[in-house]
Amino acid sequence: MLLRRLSLYLVTAWVAITVNFLLPRMMPGNPVQQLIGKLTGQVTVQQVRAIELAFGIGLHQNLWDQYIGYWHQLLVGNLGVSITLSTPVSSVLQSAVPWTIGLIGVSTILSFLVGTVTGTLLGWFRGSRLDSLIPVATFFQAVPYFFLGTVVLLVFGSNLHWFPVLGAYSQSVTPGWHWDFVFSLVRYGELPVITIVLSSVAGWMLGMRNMMITMIAEDFVLMAVAKGLPRRKVIMHAARNAVLPSVANLSLAIGLVVSGALLVELVFNYPGVGDLLLQAVLNEDYPLIQGIFLVITMTVLAANLLADVFYFVLDPRTRTEAAV
Amino acid sequence: MSERPTTSEATTLEDDTVLAIEDFCVDYGWGDAAVRAVNHVNLSVRRSRVLGVAGESGSGKSTLVYAATRLLRPPGVISGGHVSLTFDDPTSSDAKRRTVDLLAATPSELRAIRWSQVSIVLQSALNALNPVLRIGHEFDEVLSTHRPGMKKAQRRERAAELLSLVGLNADRLARFPHELSGGQRQRVMIALALALDPQLVIMDEPTTALDVVTQREIVNELAQLRARFGFSMIFITHDLSLLVELADDIAVMYAGNVVEWAPANDLYGAPRHPYTLGLLNSSPPLSGERRELVGIAGSPPDLSQPIAGCSFHDRCPFAFEKCSSQAPELRVLDDSGRKVACWLHDSPADVPVALRRRPRDATRVGAQTPSNAEGVV
Ligand SMILES: Nc1ncnc2c1ncn2[C@@H]1O[C@H](COP(=O)(O)OP(=O)(O)OP(=O)(O)O)[C@@H](O)[C@H]1O
Ligand SMILES: [Mg+2]
Numbered sequence: 001m002l003l004r005r006l007s008l009y010l011v012t013a014w015v016a017i018t019v020n021f022l023l024p025r026m027m028p029g030n031p032v033q034q035l036i037g038k039l040t041g042q043v044t045v046q047q048v049r050a051i052e053l054a055f056g057i058g059l060h061q062n063l064w065d066q067y068i069g070y071w072h073q074l075l076v077g078n079l080g081v082s083i084t085l086s087t088p089v090s091s092v093l094q095s096a097v098p099w100t101i102g103l104i105g106v107s108t109i110l111s112f113l114v115g116t117v118t119g120t121l122l123g124w125f126r127g128s129r130l131d132s133l134i135p136v137a138t139f140f141q142a143v144p145y146f147f148l149g150t151v152v153l154l155v156f157g158s159n160l161h162w163f164p165v166l167g168a169y170s171q172s173v174t175p176g177w178h179w180d181f182v183f184s185l186v187r188y189g190e191l192p193v194i195t196i197v198l199s200s201v202a203g204w205m206l207g208m209r210n211m212m213i214t215m216i217a218e219d220f221v222l223m224a225v226a227k228g229l230p231r232r233k234v235i236m237h238a239a240r241n242a243v244l245p246s247v248a249n250l251s252l253a254i255g256l257v258v259s260g261a262l263l264v265e266l267v268f269n270y271p272g273v274g275d276l277l278l279q280a281v282l283n284e285d286y287p288l289i290q291g292i293f294l295v296i297t298m299t300v301l302a303a304n305l306l307a308d309v310f311y312f313v314l315d316p317r318t319r320t321e322a323a324v
Numbered sequence: 325m326s327e328r329p330t331t332s333e334a335t336t337l338e339d340d341t342v343l344a345i346e347d348f349c350v351d352y353g354w355g356d357a358a359v360r361a362v363n364h365v366n367l368s369v370r371r372s373r374v375l376g377v378a379g380e381s382g383s384g385k386s387t388l389v390y391a392a393t394r395l396l397r398p399p400g401v402i403s404g405g406h407v408s409l410t411f412d413d414p415t416s417s418d419a420k421r422r423t424v425d426l427l428a429a430t431p432s433e434l435r436a437i438r439w440s441q442v443s444i445v446l447q448s449a450l451n452a453l454n455p456v457l458r459i460g461h462e463f464d465e466v467l468s469t470h471r472p473g474m475k476k477a478q479r480r481e482r483a484a485e486l487l488s489l490v491g492l493n494a495d496r497l498a499r500f501p502h503e504l505s506g507g508q509r510q511r512v513m514i515a516l517a518l519a520l521d522p523q524l525v526i527m528d529e530p531t532t533a534l535d536v537v538t539q540r541e542i543v544n545e546l547a548q549l550r551a552r553f554g555f556s557m558i559f560i561t562h563d564l565s566l567l568v569e570l571a572d573d574i575a576v577m578y579a580g581n582v583v584e585w586a587p588a589n590d591l592y593g594a595p596r597h598p599y600t601l602g603l604l605n606s607s608p609p610l611s612g613e614r615r616e617l618v619g620i621a622g623s624p625p626d627l628s629q630p631i632a633g634c635s636f637h638d639r640c641p642f643a644f645e646k647c648s649s650q651a652p653e654l655r656v657l658d659d660s661g662r663k664v665a666c667w668l669h670d671s672p673a674d675v676p677v678a679l680r681r682r683p684r685d686a687t688r689v690g691a692q693t694p695s696n697a698e699g700v701v
Binding site: 216217218220222223224225226227228229230237240241244314315317 | 393395397434435436437438439440443444446448451452453454455456457458465466469470500502
């Protein structure tokens with residue numbers, strides 16, 4: 001199963017890269033002239049060159065050779081040069097991507113854990129007062145990320161000053177692997193993470209709750225009771241199986257969280273890809289847009305693969321299927 | 325509640341009773357919507373004996389044992405009766421026998437009794453074993469929960485020993501349930517059920533999902549294990565012929581009622597209730613002889629509707645007026661102590677031949693019962 005998924009992801013990656021290559025070359029008219037016109041006069045030679053490279057103009061090569069060349073550049077990590085920043089796209093991304101991956105990673109894992117644990121309890125103790133959590137969580141899920149982020153920022157950040165806001169860490173500490181910085185990082189990350197978790201937790205919670213209710217009817221849960229196991233262990237028997245669909249959905253959810261997280265980054269002025277992408281789009285900085293697109297695609301694919309491996313580890317039945 | 329015997333009396337009066345079920349009623353649903361699935365049942369399981377419970381699907385066999393062991397899930401409700409379990413108390417120093425009122429037991433009392441005194445094997449071992457856990461984990465878990473003193477290595481050794489009892493190799497411990505065959509899985513369940521030397525093992529159609537050969541093998545193994553370890557057993561099945569070798573007593577259930585109770589051989593050789601006769605005719609005979617299998621015409625009654633008279637009357641080939649108006653009670657029939665709930669036996673002269681046979685002409689029953697052939701489907 002894992003191998004099949006892996007090849008699927010490889011094909012997806014290839015399609016994404018190829019589309020990324022073709023898209024600018026398909027643009028009608030002469031985008032280069034338009035862009036150069038936009039840059040209001042101060043066009044350097046490098047900028048023109050960067051634009052031409054991105055659109056495959058003036059290379060005097062056929063499409064196939066360009067494609068091969070594109071792959072070559074890609075494999076050595078060369079994503080072209082940003083038009084507006086005049087720096088290589090790869091180095092621009094290098095400073096932004098870790099923030100986004102960190103933010104999304106932490107939020108997704110946290111949301112998954114919180115949702116799964118509460119969903120387990122909601123399912124087991126269904127009909128109890130815990131059920132009142134459900135409408136609350138659904139409400140937060142219904143509110144758009146952007147809106148929730150703004151409200152949270154204004155109320156808890158700007159007005160109540162419970163959390164520091166804007167940026168990823170305090171300007172008064174120097175980045176590095178020391179305690180002050182990590183602490184500042186966590187403090188500044190709290191609100192964006194809370195926003196993303198609030199918006200996405202309901203899905204995990206309800207999914208887990210419903211699966212738990214299904215599992216409770218299973219014979220092996222009855223057997224766990226019949227064995228005189230303490231309640232905690234009985235719940236674990238059910239939860240261990242109920243979590244499988246959630247893990248299977250993890251891959252799907254990651255893609256959704258990414259789009260939301262980019263918006264949240266904008267709200268909180270987080271130095272991740274979200275802000276970068278907005279700037280790039282506004283300035284029509286095609287090489288940068290392409291680079292961001294590629295990185296997001298690859299990250300989501302990698303995360304999917306991780307989620308699949310996780311599932312594979314959790315469900316022994318998939319392992320024998322693979323062997324057959 | 326007031327008139328039931330106190331604990332000590334019960335112990336002295338019926339010293340060899342392990343499980344006593346008295347006037348037990350179980351419903352599904354509440355109030356007007358309640359469906360009576362077990363109706364005033366009295367049964368007892370004696371020490372080191374096997375009680376067979378037979379009956380068609382839906383007759384309330386599973387409900388009876390789940391409710392009696394407090395494993396019934398909503399919407400099942402215990403609506404009356406008493407259930408008590410008597411066992412050698414492992415916690416008391418002089419190994420005295422102790423009786424516990426199962427219906428009044430607290431969750432922690434129940435947890436202590438479960439599996440260590442009463443274990444259960446379900447029809448489908450595939451569903452009864454947690455699909456994501458290794459077989460070894462199931463053993464380790466019950467042992468570590470109930471025998472906290474045991475070391476990890478001892479638990480493993482015990483698990484291997486238990487598997488060898490049912491003819492499985494210890495390497496199965498590292499397997500997942502889906503990697504075993506149906507028969508192996510059911511053997512694992514049986515081994516697991518014996519892990520803590522329980523007083524009582526409940527088998528709810530443990531062999532129904534298996535092929536006939538495996539079914540036989542497992543029943544034989546069970547008989548040997550029971551003889552060796554001396555636990556009591558409730559064995560639930562559709563198939564009366566399976567019970568003859570295994571059971572000491574057989575209770576036949578129909579629509580939530582016990583309609584006949586008798587020592588296994590008496591019941592098999594000389595049924596007294598028309599429903600028992602029908603069941604015998606519809607199950608393959610023990611010995612090799614071939615005969616036509618005859619199903620019981622009609623189907624079990626809809627329990628949600630009130631039943632006037634005997635619940636079996638509309639399917640009974642011998643029914644007469646009284647049967648459709650008054651419900652018969654389970655009454656002692658003769659000196660052997662066997663009980664039957666049937667009006668036919670009120671006037672011994674009118675009892676149909678098929679229900680009058682003497683226990684001795686046994687084991688051939690099926691071949692000579694043309695009497696209810698009218699209902700053949
Ligand atoms: N969850 C439930 N809700 C409502 N009615 C139920 C429920 N479970 C069982 N019943 C009813 O209770 C009656 C007895 O069911 P039970 O499962 O005890 O029968 P059984 O004799 O064990 O049958 P089988 O041989 O098929 O296992 C049936 O008529 C069934 O319709
Ligand atoms: Mg049943």
